[in-house]
Amino acid sequence: xxxxxxxxATIFAATPLLLAALGGLLSERGGVVNIALExxxxxxxxxxxxxxxxxxSPLLGIIAGVLTGALVGALHGTACIxxxxxxxxxxxxxxxxxxxxxxxxxxxxxxxxGSSPQLGSLKLLGVPLTVHLAVVALAAVPLVWFLLYRTRFxxxxxxxxxxxxxxxxxxxxVHGYRLAGVVLSGVLAGLAGVFLVxxxxxxxxxxxxxxxxxxxAALVFGRWRPVAVAIGCLVFALGRGxxxxxxxxxxxxxxxxxxxxxxxxxxxxxxWPLIRRGRxxxxxxxxxxxxxxx
Amino acid sequence: MKRLLREVAAPVQLALLALGxxxxxxxxxxxxxxxxxxxxxxxxxxxxxxxxxxLAGAVPLIFTGLAVAIPFRAGLFNxxxxxxxxxxxxxAGVTATVFADLSPIALMPLVMLIAMLVAMIPAGIAGxxxxxxxxxxxxxxxxxxxxxxxxxxxxxxxESFGLMAGMEPKTAEIPLGIRLGEAxxxxxxxxxxVFAVLIAVVAEVVLFRTKPGLMLRARGGNPRAAESVGVxxxxxxxxxxxxxxxxxxxxxxxxxxxxxHSYIEGFSPGYGFTGIAVALLGANRPLxxxxxxxxxxxxxxxxxxxxxxxxxxxxxxxLLEVLIILLVASELIRGSFRKARAGTAGGVA
Numbered sequence: 001x002x003x004x005x006x007x008x009a010t011i012f013a014a015t016p017l018l019l020a021a022l023g024g025l026l027s028e029r030g031g032v033v034n035i036a037l038e039x040x041x042x043x044x045x046x047x048x049x050x051x052x053x054x055x056x057s058p059l060l061g062i063i064a065g066v067l068t069g070a071l072v073g074a075l076h077g078t079a080c081i082x083x084x085x086x087x088x089x090x091x092x093x094x095x096x097x098x099x100x101x102x103x104x105x106x107x108x109x110x111x112x113x114g115s116s117p118q119l120g121s122l123k124l125l126g127v128p129l130t131v132h133l134a135v136v137a138l139a140a141v142p143l144v145w146f147l148l149y150r151t152r153f154x155x156x157x158x159x160x161x162x163x164x165x166x167x168x169x170x171x172x173x174v175h176g177y178r179l180a181g182v183v184l185s186g187v188l189a190g191l192a193g194v195f196l197v198x199x200x201x202x203x204x205x206x207x208x209x210x211x212x213x214x215x216x217a218a219l220v221f222g223r224w225r226p227v228a229v230a231i232g233c234l235v236f237a238l239g240r241g242x243x244x245x246x247x248x249x250x251x252x253x254x255x256x257x258x259x260x261x262x263x264x265x266x267x268x269x270x271x272w273p274l275i276r277r278g279r280x281x282x283x284x285x286x287x288x289x290x291x292x293x294x
Numbered sequence: 295m296k297r298l299l300r301e302v303a304a305p306v307q308l309a310l311l312a313l314g315x316x317x318x319x320x321x322x323x324x325x326x327x328x329x330x331x332x333x334x335x336x337x338x339x340x341x342x343x344x345x346x347x348x349l350a351g352a353v354p355l356i357f358t359g360l361a362v363a364i365p366f367r368a369g370l371f372n373x374x375x376x377x378x379x380x381x382x383x384x385x386a387g388v389t390a391t392v393f394a395d396l397s398p399i400a401l402m403p404l405v406m407l408i409a410m411l412v413a414m415i416p417a418g419i420a421g422x423x424x425x426x427x428x429x430x431x432x433x434x435x436x437x438x439x440x441x442x443x444x445x446x447x448x449x450x451x452x453e454s455f456g457l458m459a460g461m462e463p464k465t466a467e468i469p470l471g472i473r474l475g476e477a478x479x480x481x482x483x484x485x486x487x488v489f490a491v492l493i494a495v496v497a498e499v500v501l502f503r504t505k506p507g508l509m510l511r512a513r514g515g516n517p518r519a520a521e522s523v524g525v526x527x528x529x530x531x532x533x534x535x536x537x538x539x540x541x542x543x544x545x546x547x548x549x550x551x552x553x554x555h556s557y558i559e560g561f562s563p564g565y566g567f568t569g570i571a572v573a574l575l576g577a578n579r580p581l582x583x584x585x586x587x588x589x590x591x592x593x594x595x596x597x598x599x600x601x602x603x604x605x606x607x608x609x610x611x612x613l614l615e616v617l618i619i620l621l622v623a624s625e626l627i628r629g630s631f632r633k634a635r636a637g638t639a640g641g642v643a
Binding site for chain 2: 035079083084085086088089090092093096097099100101103104107108209210213214216217220253255256258259262263265266269270273274
């Protein structure tokens with residue numbers, strides 16, 4: 001029984017990580033560091049909650065969450081690509097923007113401090129929307145792999161992340177492809193935020209709770225390859241799966257078990273390279289480097 | 295002199311630009327920037343108590359600003375200042391009550407030292423992971439922040455450390471003898487503020503006038519060039535992160551010794567993250583950080599009055615911090631800021 005509980009909890013915990021990490025993959029294989037995943041999730045979550053509450057339609061809420069994610073992704077992309085902002089600083093600014101911005105919106109729109117009103121029924125065809133989204137997240141793994149390695153778009157995107165000068169020399173619009181990568185990552189991270197809202201039934205401040213950063217850890221763990229990144233997400237999600245069991249079955253205090261996902265991620269990151277020595281992380285060669293057409 | 299003027303000019307321009315953009319936004323929402331600004335300034339300066347609160351509020355921002363700026367000079371992002379200062383504050387609160395019988399002259403340094411050492415642990419872990427395994431310090435420090443939040447929340451609920459009096463759990467009150475007061479009576483200038491400025495001066499001298507400072511800046515400017523002239527990158531990374539942790543610890547200790555007189559859960563409204571904006575606006579120069587810390591302290595201190603008198607939610611001040619970070623980060627807007635940017639492009643996650 002316990003095993004089944006852990007497994008279910010792990011899959012649901014892995015869903016937002018998978019979506020965000022695959023998004024981060026598309027951004028970073030194109031050369032744009034995406035620390036902003038955390039903030040994109042938060043904005044996507046708020047938009048999904050607000051539009052669902054406003055229209056009464058969770059489907060419109062999902063669309064709003066995805067579009068908001070794409071918009072925030074485009075903002076981060078524009079800052080990094082066209083304004084040549086430092087990618088890490090811009091990402092952190094987006095995250096701080098999302099943290100204070102969503103709290104401000106909660107106050108202005110709903111007059112509350114901590115969370116939005118409850119969203120009501122979140123089902124489609126009699127099945128909870130979270131299940132649909134979990135399926136989408138799992139299906140996204142092969143889809144992103146196919147996009148990156150079997151399409152012209154993927155090849156060109158990777159070229160922009162590895163050697164933008166060469167890509168430019170053969171006529172590829174480096175800035176355009178990079179922006180497309182970041183916007184796609186916004187779509188996926190926004191969907192991750194939607195999932196969080198659909199799981200909780202309302203929007204709560206800081207509800208992304210570091211998942212964007214754990215997704216980045218999965219990128220490093222999986223060395224920027226889709227399948228390995230997905231495995232990383234499942235491993236890190238195990239921390240949350242175990243968390244509930246520790247709390248409910250063994251009686252570990254909740255303050256302590258809440259630490260599990262972060263502790264597990266940190267330990268895996270620290271120990272994994274020692275196990276597979278000599279094969280250190282290989283980020284895309286031009287990651288974080290602005291491209292100036294010369 | 296001319297160089298100094300030029301260095302000061304860029305951050306001032308940026309702060310003015312940010313304030314201008316914020317005023318435009320206010321106009322867009324049909325609010326008068328004049329009234330909002332007046333309410334904010336009144337909240338920060340109207341009475342002697344207000345002034346004292348504003349000045350005391352600058353102390354944690356100066357320390358977290360330094361905790362971000364020093365590693366930044368070495369090309370590292372210490373996003374873990376928040377966790378480091380929370381851990382330090384808790385350690386300070388516990389140490390002060392456990393050893394309450396010691397004379398204040400012995401207790402004060404002991405509290406500061408233990409808080410500092412404890413805060414250096416997570417900073418050191420992040421530095422070690424970056425230099426040995428190549429894990430980007432942004433990921434490591436953020437994960438450590440979350441671990442620290444939970445750890446301290448749990449420890450505070452263990453009977454021998456915390457009390458469950460009222461809404462927020464906290465440690466017992468610290469002895470009267472080590473509570474910090476005003477340095478010059480009647481001015482609102484606290485002992486802690488004087489200490490913060492002194493630390494900033496020391497940091498400025500070490501950074502620009504000593505060999506370790508040169509090595510740190512060399513690694514930040516161009517890691518490969520620095521290594522080729524004998525700078526050991528790993529040591530600089532670990533060292534600058536440890537210094538960052540120590541600087542962040544002073545923010546937590548000050549909150550316990552000067553403001554709350556015990557460790558209270560949730561005492562930090564994100565000082566560690568505001569520290570990023572402080573460091574960037576201060577051009578990552580220790581003395582610039584002092585001025586930027588005072589600037590943000592005025593905004594934060596006046597935010598309550600702005601909320602009450604002008605009806606602008608005080609959380610809006612947080613957006614101004616973000617605006618300043620984005621303006622500083624954008625190379626095309628920044629122009630003359632280029633020098634301050636450390637080499638952060640290599641090996642980013």
